[in-house]
Amino acid sequence: MSAPGEVVLSLADAGLRFGQRTLWDHLDLDVRAGEVVAVLGGNGTGKSSLLKVILGQVRLTSGSVRVLGRPVDGGSRRVGYVPQQTLATDALPLRGRDLVGLGLDGDRWGIGLPSRRRRRVVDDLLASVHAGGEADRRLGLLSGGEQQRMRMAQALAGDPRLLLCDEPLLSLDLAHQRVVCELVDESRRARDLGVLFVTHDVNPLLGIVDRVLYLAGGRFRVGTPDEVLRSDVLTDLYGSPVEVVRAQGRLVVVGGGDAAGHDHGDEGRP
Ligand SMILES: Nc1ncnc2c1ncn2[C@@H]1O[C@H](COP(=O)(O)OP(=O)(O)OP(=O)(O)O)[C@@H](O)[C@H]1O
Numbered sequence: 705m706s707a708p709g710e711v712v713l714s715l716a717d718a719g720l721r722f723g724q725r726t727l728w729d730h731l732d733l734d735v736r737a738g739e740v741v742a743v744l745g746g747n748g749t750g751k752s753s754l755l756k757v758i759l760g761q762v763r764l765t766s767g768s769v770r771v772l773g774r775p776v777d778g779g780s781r782r783v784g785y786v787p788q789q790t791l792a793t794d795a796l797p798l799r800g801r802d803l804v805g806l807g808l809d810g811d812r813w814g815i816g817l818p819s820r821r822r823r824r825v826v827d828d829l830l831a832s833v834h835a836g837g838e839a840d841r842r843l844g845l846l847s848g849g850e851q852q853r854m855r856m857a858q859a860l861a862g863d864p865r866l867l868l869c870d871e872p873l874l875s876l877d878l879a880h881q882r883v884v885c886e887l888v889d890e891s892r893r894a895r896d897l898g899v900l901f902v903t904h905d906v907n908p909l910l911g912i913v914d915r916v917l918y919l920a921g922g923r924f925r926v927g928t929p930d931e932v933l934r935s936d937v938l939t940d941l942y943g944s945p946v947e948v949v950r951a952q953g954r955l956v957v958v959g960g961g962d963a964a965g966h967d968h969g970d971e972g973r974p
Pocket residue numbers: 722727745746747748749750751752753754
């Protein structure tokens with residue numbers, strides 16, 4: 705387990721450009737063990753690209769990225785990844801336990817764990833995300849929320865120190881959004897994980913998020929939700945009027961150039 709507060713992810717003066725377009729630049733961000741950082745911003749602001757940089761799939765244009773103090777070259781087993789929700793079809797002959805097993809040793813050739821021990825590890829992972837009951841059902845027969853729990857178990861299988869979640873709440877109803885957020889919270893506490901969580905709607909996360917990284921038009925702000933999710937801060941970030949409305953414990957962001965349609969009051973993608 706990581707030492708408390710250890711820096712698990714460090715971006716220093718990081719920039720990413722595609723052609724003439726700068727997604728973000730001069731980004732400094734340290735994520736510590738046990739910390740949940742939400743990545744917010746409108747469509748195309750570079751949230752998924754940031755995760756790809758950390759996964760070693762896309763190279764920074766400038767600056768550096770380190771996971772557990774090491775440069776990211778071609779990925780790391782210490783990084784768990786929950787991809788965007790894509791529903792499995794009924795025809796896919798893969799059970800939940802097979803998916804989780806792939807997370808355990810799918811990247812290795814040859815003899816893995818003895819089958820009894822492997823089964824126990826997979827069962828423990830499934831139990832940790834409360835999905836033991838669905839372990840032997842085909843993925844395509846599981847609900848969106850149940851499939852997402854399987855993906856979470858798969859992401860945790862490599863015993864990561866950093867968990868990257870790319871919009872895992874998309875197309876989930878409120879109850880399942882809550883389940884996924886609780887799982888993230890449980891996992892970061894039990895495993896002392898640093899978490900980077902891309903989402904269009906920060907509301908389901910408000911109870912567990914420590915800081916937010918808000919991307920807009922090539923610029924960004926980092927801070928606690930109270931520091932960043934404010935009308936004056938977002939108006940300055942977007943360079944056009946933005947209002948953050950708080951109602952019944954929820955935040956709604958209204959306005960802001962490329963944020964058109966980006967409304968934290970929506971449940972999921974606008
Ligand atoms: N390999 C690439 N080459 C060129 N452009 C790219 C590449 N990857 C991403 N882009 C562009 O970079 C921009 C940011 O993409 P990204 O997927 O990171 O955005 P996002 O913030 O996750 O958006 P969304 O909320 O819509 O998922 C998009 O305009 C996309 O077309």
